[in-house]
Amino acid sequence: MIDLTDQPFDPAESLRAFQVQAAGAGAIVSFTGLVRPNNTSSPVTRLYLQAYSPMTERGIEAAAKDASQRWPISHLTITHRIGDMGPGDPIVFVAAASAHRRAAFEAADFLMDYLKTEAIFWKKETGPDHATWIEPRLEDYRDSARWTQKEHP
Amino acid sequence: MIDLTDQPFDPAESLRAFQVQAAGAGAIVSFTGLVRPNNTSSPVTRLYLQAYSPMTERGIEAAAKDASQRWPISHLTITHRIGDMGPGDPIVFVAAASAHRRAAFEAADFLMDYLKTEAIFWKKETGPDHATWIEPRLEDYRDSARWTQKEHP
């Protein structure tokens, strides 16, 4: 259900496996994050992701449990890469299954906000003329705050 | 980009193909709808979906265009089954790609609301002791109304 891996993975195969597990759910929402070939101003040739085990896994597990309590989801899966990646490589795959399509959308959205701003990862982006540690943007923190400002209906 | 088909399709392969097309986008959100093995009260053995071509395709194309104008999405794909299906069979696959994860989530969510309540389809559910034409629920119309009540920020 939760997988932190330093090996490349294939989101299509993750979705296939999830669909088998979640048979009967009716609605599956997935999010795939890929390494972008450039940032706002320059090419990106490499992305490095660092975690702190087992704190990282524990945090993701707690967020998954939180999502399961907020929404009636039958299944969840989260795969997150660590280590060195290149442009186009999958970084993260999150999928949520439910009998209710809104629950699946919201749970996946919520988990992505957690992963972007609270999950214990550090990210370094390297290009031909830069090597920068990336921290969440204001926009990411704002997205994440949506889930505490309002109660789920 | 928009496919109405009376043949079974594989959402994992749809995601794989979409990820190739959308390389460089960064964020991909997908929705998969599957035939549920039961409704609220009884087993479902068969689902039949009817369309009215080319009105159905025209409507979906207009919704896709609307989504592309509301959100900065780089790629969209919509596959919708028609004809006879059994439990667990994929009915619909929608994917949206963007540099911005919220845009991808909202566009996919919006398109699913369109497909559920406005797309030109009729659905008949058959079980051991029933055969019922299914129309959208109040909840579906309410979800769909979200997009006209508020302007996108």
Next chain:
Amino acid sequence: MAKLIFFGRLADITGQTEQVLDLPANIATTADLRAWLDQGHACDGVLLETSIRLAINNDIVHEPADVDNHDEIAFMPPVGGG
């Protein structure tokens, strides 16, 4: 000849999915057509329901609309896929 199409539950109610026929001369509008077919198929008012929309030649029309003996006219109950 006009072509009539009955979608969804209307096919069960009228007993047919399509019907090709000459419209009688006194059927000039969608309102005339609904009333005539509802009675002819003994639909008990179902074809008069405002939730049933009509499309003429693949476009949903505002009613009452004129109908012509060469039209394809579809009777469409509330739609929804996914």
Next chain:
Amino acid sequence: MAKLIFFGRLADITGQTEQVLDLPANIATTADLRAWLDQGHACDGVLLETSIRLAINNDIVHEPADVDNHDEIAFMPPVGGG
């Protein structure tokens, strides 16, 4: 011996990702440790920033917290994956 871990940009700034050493006797709290390391690594105040959180033995602590010569102490800049 204590084990210090520097995550993200702090590894670039301190020049090391891990450091195993005996803490001097006068280093009793996280505040003492931050000040001592910031000076020792010439970090110019970076290790004093409140946005840098500390974890002791894999749990983030409220500071100031006591540090012990057997602890694993991690210096964590703002996090974020995905």
